[in-house]
Amino acid sequence: MDEQRETGFFDSVEEVTARLAEVGYLASTAVATTVFLADRLGKPLLVEGPAGVGKTELAKAVAAVAGARLVRLQCYEGVDESRALYEWNHAKQLLRITAGREEGWEQARTDIFSEEFLLPRPLLTAIRGSEPTVLLIDETDKADVEVEGLLLEVLSDFQVTVPELGTITAERRPFVLLTSNASRELSEALRRRCLFLHLDFPDPELEVRIVRSRVPGLDQVLAESVVKVVGALRAMELRKAPSVAETIDWARTLLALGADTLDDAVVRRSLGVILKHQEDLRRAAEKLTLA
Amino acid sequence: MSAAQRQALPERLTAFVQALRANALRVGPAETVDAAQVLAVLGLADRERLREGLAAALLRAHGQRAVFDATFDLYFPSRVGEPEATRQSADPTVEELREQLAAALAAGDSAAMAQLAAGAVGALGAFGQAPGAGGWSAHQTLDRLRPQILLARVLAALREGRGEARPSELTERIEPDEIRRRIEAFRALVATEARRRSAELRGTEEIARRAVAPSVDQIDFLFAGREQLAELRRAVRPLSRKLATRLAARRRRAARGQLDVRRTVRRSLGTGGVPLRPAYRRRHPQRPELVLLCDVSSSVAGFSDFTMLLVQALREEFSRVRVFAFVNRVDEVTDLLGPGAGDPGTLARRILAEATVLGYHPYSDYGSALGEFQQRYRDVVGPRSSVLILGDARNNNRDPNLPALRQLARQARRVHWLNPEQPSYWSTGDSAALAYAGVVPMHPCRNARQLGELITRLLPL
Numbered sequence: 212m213d214e215q216r217e218t219g220f221f222d223s224v225e226e227v228t229a230r231l232a233e234v235g236y237l238a239s240t241a242v243a244t245t246v247f248l249a250d251r252l253g254k255p256l257l258v259e260g261p262a263g264v265g266k267t268e269l270a271k272a273v274a275a276v277a278g279a280r281l282v283r284l285q286c287y288e289g290v291d292e293s294r295a296l297y298e299w300n301h302a303k304q305l306l307r308i309t310a311g312r313e314e315g316w317e318q319a320r321t322d323i324f325s326e327e328f329l330l331p332r333p334l335l336t337a338i339r340g341s342e343p344t345v346l347l348i349d350e351t352d353k354a355d356v357e358v359e360g361l362l363l364e365v366l367s368d369f370q371v372t373v374p375e376l377g378t379i380t381a382e383r384r385p386f387v388l389l390t391s392n393a394s395r396e397l398s399e400a401l402r403r404r405c406l407f408l409h410l411d412f413p414d415p416e417l418e419v420r421i422v423r424s425r426v427p428g429l430d431q432v433l434a435e436s437v438v439k440v441v442g443a444l445r446a447m448e449l450r451k452a453p454s455v456a457e458t459i460d461w462a463r464t465l466l467a468l469g470a471d472t473l474d475d476a477v478v479r480r481s482l483g484v485i486l487k488h489q490e491d492l493r494r495a496a497e498k499l500t501l502a
Numbered sequence: 503m504s505a506a507q508r509q510a511l512p513e514r515l516t517a518f519v520q521a522l523r524a525n526a527l528r529v530g531p532a533e534t535v536d537a538a539q540v541l542a543v544l545g546l547a548d549r550e551r552l553r554e555g556l557a558a559a560l561l562r563a564h565g566q567r568a569v570f571d572a573t574f575d576l577y578f579p580s581r582v583g584e585p586e587a588t589r590q591s592a593d594p595t596v597e598e599l600r601e602q603l604a605a606a607l608a609a610g611d612s613a614a615m616a617q618l619a620a621g622a623v624g625a626l627g628a629f630g631q632a633p634g635a636g637g638w639s640a641h642q643t644l645d646r647l648r649p650q651i652l653l654a655r656v657l658a659a660l661r662e663g664r665g666e667a668r669p670s671e672l673t674e675r676i677e678p679d680e681i682r683r684r685i686e687a688f689r690a691l692v693a694t695e696a697r698r699r700s701a702e703l704r705g706t707e708e709i710a711r712r713a714v715a716p717s718v719d720q721i722d723f724l725f726a727g728r729e730q731l732a733e734l735r736r737a738v739r740p741l742s743r744k745l746a747t748r749l750a751a752r753r754r755r756a757a758r759g760q761l762d763v764r765r766t767v768r769r770s771l772g773t774g775g776v777p778l779r780p781a782y783r784r785r786h787p788q789r790p791e792l793v794l795l796c797d798v799s800s801s802v803a804g805f806s807d808f809t810m811l812l813v814q815a816l817r818e819e820f821s822r823v824r825v826f827a828f829v830n831r832v833d834e835v836t837d838l839l840g841p842g843a844g845d846p847g848t849l850a851r852r853i854l855a856e857a858t859v860l861g862y863h864p865y866s867d868y869g870s871a872l873g874e875f876q877q878r879y880r881d882v883v884g885p886r887s888s889v890l891i892l893g894d895a896r897n898n899n900r901d902p903n904l905p906a907l908r909q910l911a912r913q914a915r916r917v918h919w920l921n922p923e924q925p926s927y928w929s930t931g932d933s934a935a936l937a938y939a940g941v942v943p944m945h946p947c948r949n950a951r952q953l954g955e956l957i958t959r960l961l962p963l
Contacts, residue, residue, distance in 0.1 A: 224544075224551055241554040244544070248555055251543050252536070259564060393564075402562040403532055409564040415610075436673045443676040446683070473672050499672065 216253035218386045220277040220343070223247070236265070236272035237413075237421050245408040246273060255366045255387035257351075257402065260410035263454020266390040269410070270347040273386060279343035282385070284333035286354035292361060296371060298330045324375035334365050335373075337385045344385035351401075352391040359401050362389075366404045413455065415442055421455060426462040436473045437462050440499070441485065447498055453485040461485045515541060518577040521707065522560065525569050533560050549580060575694050576701045594625055596646060604652045607684050608659045615684075619691035622647050627696055637703055640689075640696035647692075649685050656681050722922075722948050791886050792823045793914070795875065797893030798853055799829045799866040805922040805947075809892045810853075813839055824882055830867035832875045833857040866896060868934060869903030876906045883910060889917040890960070891942070895928070895935035902934040907941045918960050920947040 221227045227250075228243040238246070246269070249256035258266045274281040284295055304323040311319060331339060337346035348362070365371060369381040389405060391397060413421060418438045423429055429437075437458065445452045453461075461484045470477045479496065486492045519534050536559035544555045553574055561570055594602075599622050606614035627643035657677060701708075765781035773779075794813055798806045813825050827835045835857050853859065861870070883889060889910065911917045921928070921935055925946050928935035938944060945960075947953050 224548075240550050241557075244551045244554040245558045248540055248543060248558060252539055254536070256558075399528075399562070403530065406536070406558040407561050407563075408558055409561075409567065439673055439676060439680065443679055446679065475672060478672055500675065 216384065218250050218253060218277075218343070218384050220250045220273070220279070220386060221247055230276040231272050234272050234275045235424060236268060237417060237424065238269075239413060239417060241408060242269065242410065245406055249388075249406050250386060252406070253384050255389055255405045256408060257389045257391065257397070257405035258408045258410050259391045259393050261412070261452060261454070262392055263456050264410045264412055265455055266410055267347065267349055270345055270349075270388040270390075273388070274345035274347075277343055277345065277386070279345045279386065280340070281345050281347060282333050282337040283347045283349060286348065286350045286352075286358065288353055288355065290354050290358055292358075294332055295334050295358060295361060296332055296365075297335045297373060298332065299324070300328045300330050304328050326376070329373070329376070334361075335371050335379070337387075338365065338369060338371055338381040339379060340385075341382045343383065346385040346387045348387065348389045350392065351389045352393060352397060356398065359398050363400055363404065366401070412445060412452075415439065418442075418455065418458060422459055422462050425459045426466060428466050429462050430471075433465065433471065433473070434462065437465065440473060440478070443499070444485070444495055447494065449486065449491040449494065450488045451486070451491065457485040511541065511546075512538070514577060517707065518573065519560070521573050521577065522570065525573065527560075527566050527569060528562070529560050536560075546578075549578065552578065572694065572697065575698055576706050579698050579701075594621060596626065599625065599647060600649075600652060600655075603647070603649060603688070604655045604659060607649075607652060607656045607681060607688070608663070610684060612687075615688050616691055619688060619695050623692055623695045623699060627692075627699075638696040638699040640693040643692050643696065644689055649688055652685070653678060653681055791884070791888070793883055793887050793889045794823065794825045795832070795871075795889065795891045795893075796825065796827050797829070797866055797868075798827045798859060799864075801866065801894065801896060805892070805894075810839065826875065826879065827853050827857055827859050828866075828871035828875070829859045829861075830863065830865065830870055831858055831861045832871045832878070833859050834879070865898045866893070867900050868893065868895060868897050868938075869901040869906070872906035872910065873903050876909055880913075883913045885913075885915055887914050888960075889914045891917065891919045892947075893919075894921055894923050894933070895919070895938050895944075896932050897934040899932045902937050904937060904941060907938060911942050917942040919944040920953075920956060921945065922948055924948060 221230070224243050224247045227247045228238050231238045231243070231246075245256055248254070258269065260266060270283075271281060273279075284290075307323050307328070308319055311322075329335075333346070333348075337344050351359075351362075366387060369384050370378050372378045412418070415435075415438050418441075419431070419434050422434050422438065423431070426434075441453050441458045441461070461481065464481050464484045465473075465477065468477060468481065470481075478499070482492060482495060486495055515537060516534065519529050519537070522529050537556050540555040540559045541552070544552050546552060553571070556574065557567065557570055561567060599618065603615070603618050603622075606618055623638055623640070623643050626646040627638045627640065629637060629639050629642060660677065661674070760783045762781045762783040766777050766779075769779050769781055770777040794809070796806055796809045796813075813823065823836070824834065825836045825839055826832050835853050838853060838856065861867075907917075919938060919942050921944055923933070923935070923946070927933065928939065928944075935944060945952075945956055947956055
């Protein structure tokens with residue numbers, strides 16, 4: 212059973228860590244372990260956590276190291292079956308009917324509901340292919356509850372039912388990664404089908420390594436200070452805590468400003484890079500007691 | 503891991519799952535099967551990986567993680583008995599331990615901190631005499647060790663170690679906070695170690711049942727400590743967003759309207775009886791009004807903190823929310839809660855300082871507060887307003903003034919009372935809860951989970 216279930220991208224947790232690092236994704240123990248398990252057990256991985264900790268990046272990185280194509284379903288309020296699964300190409304069907312005026316109804320009917328007129332959307336695309344695939348279902352919490360029902364069939368059996376064609380089962384399981392910002396509670400049923408990973412801000416040491424790998428010109432001491440200040444900001448109760456991406460942006464900005472230490476003036480000038488609300492800026496300045 | 507222990511793995515896993523369930527985590531058989539597969543794939547060689555793997559299989563929300571970690575430490579202990587390092591050295595004195603801890607804190611060396619936590623519990627945490635009769639106490643360990651006094655020492659060590667190469671003034675300013683966080687982490691390590699060793703003495707199951715703290719959304723508002731409050735606050739914030747999406751969905755559904763048969767038939771006369779243009783019964787959009795009456799006395803401090811947070815969230819969702827605070831006098835605090843009002847802790851203090859909520863004594867008096875509300879703010883509540891009263895209804899044996907509440911219930915569209923005490927206490931002592939519950943529906947609301955469920959159920963569209 213296991214032979215067909217696993218996606219077979221990785222052989223060990225160490226390998227996950229090493230290969231993700233090759234494409235610039237520094238994974239924590241939690242990330243490496245869950246990615247390995249999702250791969251080995253053939254279960255979808257649900258990644259939750261605050262915005263900007265690298266949930267989407269993780270899917271991209273896995274696709275990159277596995278040499279797999281990345282199929283992405285971006286969820287939003289109102290995304291439906293025809294956006295997520297498949298759609299019939301009505302225009303083409305009409306053309307086909309007009310072109311074959313002479314033929315009988317029976318023949319036309321079997322014809323216009325064939326694969327040729329099917330427009331596969333992300334979920335069907337991910338299931339139909341025979342090449343290695345990473346399916347990213349992004350911001351699952353934004354989609355309506357009905358879409359979750361749709362996902363249930365896809366994620367438990369990796370199959371899709373098209374009434375006119377029958378059931379299409381995956382020849383090769385895609386590696387599935389769902390992300391959520393927890394703005395809506397996902398259903399119990401959906402959660403039960405997934406492995407769960409809460410991705411939080413990386414610990415300081417890891418974040419320093421991430422920053423330095425992305426901003427090579429930055430020296431160790433400054434990188435450490437940057438991460439320290441960002442850590443202090445995250446500990447404050449701000450409307451939007453700075454993400455890893457913003458830490459990197461800030462590091463780049465500091466480099467561009469030619470700053471070699473973090474003094475009050477530099478921080479005050481560049482704090483806007485990481486804090487996006489006036490209120491947050493005010494509070495941060497107050498708490499960090501910037502003169 | 504010895505051969506005997508390895509053999510007992512399936513049993514240990516099921517016992518572990520049982521313990522999680524005993525702590526109110528919902529773990530089904532399917533999750534247990536997943537966990538067993540994880541165990542098979544990962545093996546026991548790397549404990550942290552096993553922890554993450556089992557968490558991935560068994561957990562469904564991040565709020566459950568603290569309970570999981572504490573229970574995991576009991577069922578998959580890092581070691582058995584006394585740790586190697588401390589067994590060799592003679593009993594370290596408190597001062598020696600502090601010295602080592604200060605160094606570990608300064609370096610941020612988590613491995614050393616874990617080892618010191620183990621050593622400290624061994625040296626300072628034992629109580630009782632005969633093995634079996636006593637136990638290991640985290641509280642006692644921390645009481646003797648007092649890691650919090652190390653802050654200054656650690657900072658000085660950091661400064662000294664750095665010598666000339668000072669990173670910047672700013673980094674030095676935020677350092678104390680960081681060291682404080684490290685000290686907190688150390689306290690948690692001590693708690694884990696004490697639990698582990700107590701479990702060895704008295705059996706894992708009992709300790710797992712009694713000593714593991716409940717998950718965040720189940721912490722009782724009235725008994726939450728300072729740190730728990732901070733944690734709860736973080737748990738409540740996504741709640742307000744959840745609330746917003748749920749209310750939006752409900753409004754969308756409600757806006758669709760039903761087919762109006764009479765008007766459809768009438769319209770169809772124009773098209774020879776074919777109902778080309780169906781008419782819908784449209785609901786007139788009503789602007790929901792929300793009035794909150796909050797007890798802000800110190801006996802419900804934890805609860806009113808959350809009320810304030812929630813109120814801030816509601817303000818964004820409802821066009822008209824008016825908030826009144828009271829202890830024994832009532833005053834409007836709507837303006838104090840405006841955007842940028844600050845965090846709930848300081849907010850509660852500001853309300854006490856800036857609004858007139860106290861009369862001649864500092865005790866809650868629901869009766870006079872309700873009476874005053876009726877007198878001063880009679881016009882606030884109309885047939886379209888929903889009123890939420892938040893408080894424990896502990897009236898200090900004064901007149902509950904039921905007529906005032908009856909009057910309020912008649913005026914408003916509906917009135918609900920959220921009480922942070924459990925129903926079995928409602929009839930005890932100076933509580934007037936049952937009297938009030940006879941007039942308006944009263945709901946127990948003891949933790950963030952109940953609060954979230956109630957709010958979405960009770961709020962008008």
